[in-house]
Amino acid sequence: MTALPPRILATQDAEALMQKLTARHGPLMFHQSGGCCDGSAPMCFPRGEFKVGGQDILMGHIGDDIPVWIGAAQFEYWRHTQVTIDVVPGRGAGMSLESPEGVRFIVRSRIFDDDENALLEAAGDPPTGDALVGQTA
Structure with a gap:
């Protein structure tokens, strides 16, 4: 079986x-912000300090343990x-760590x-419903 391509990665600097x-x-x-705070910047928080809701989808994890969430409406634009x-020099306008x-x-x-x-679609990735939406991780 062919491995699914990861939806989320990080550079060594990040x-x-x-x-x-x-x-x-x-x-x-x-x-992953959908436009508020700092455009569409990824916002980093201590785990649990940002409440994910029923309209958030878990895109994946960086490494084995850093979950990356995105709003469902934003994900529809980014699903492919x-x-x-x-990370780049400069200061963002958000409240990211x-x-x-x-x-x-x-x-x-x-x-x-x-x-x-085709691989992602055949695997049902991301799963819909409760499998990835609004869970805390």
């Missing part, structure tokens, strides 16, 4: 910052896109090719 933030704040989570969280560090998380993306889309 992962290094996540490790630093985890050491300072404990387990992390991300929510692989998202990579990166990296703000005091003088950097900000951003997303880079690419469109899945036809074969990858």
